[in-house]
Amino acid sequence: MEDLLHQRCFNHLLREAVARCPQCQRYFCRECVTEHEDKVLCAACLRADADTDRSDRSQLGGLVQMVHFLLGATLLWVFFYYLGQILLSLPSAFHEGTIWEKGWWN
Ligand SMILES: [Zn+2]
Numbered sequence: 229m230e231d232l233l234h235q236r237c238f239n240h241l242l243r244e245a246v247a248r249c250p251q252c253q254r255y256f257c258r259e260c261v262t263e264h265e266d267k268v269l270c271a272a273c274l275r276a277d278a279d280t281d282r283s284d285r286s287q288l289g290g291l292v293q294m295v296h297f298l299l300g301a302t303l304l305w306v307f308f309y310y311l312g313q314i315l316l317s318l319p320s321a322f323h324e325g326t327i328w329e330k331g332w333w334n
């Protein structure tokens with residue numbers, strides 16, 4: 229701890245360091261370190277950490293997004309297909325006057 233007092237922030241040469249980043253072993257002032265998942269990291273290491281997190285997530289997220297897209301597209305297709313069927317059968321049923329007899333949905 230004695231050592232820390234004489235250290236300067238890696239980013240701010242005029243500021244005294246208050247913490248040491250366990251990842252890059254450099255000293256930083258209060259402004260330059262962030263608590264992240266019970267670890268005190270400097271901004272650079274935090275960003276690197278977040279990048280690895282994001283790449284992990286984006287791989288899974290891409291798959292989930294793909295499934296969502298396919299599901300959504302299928303649902304949309306089914307919706308418009310049935311809507312088209314209904315719209316196609318509706319006028320003829322109306323014109324034939326059979327809508328009340330058997331129903332246009334049959
Ligand atoms: Zn660091």
Ligand SMILES: [Zn+2]
Binds near residue numbers: 240243256
């Ligand atoms: Zn600093």
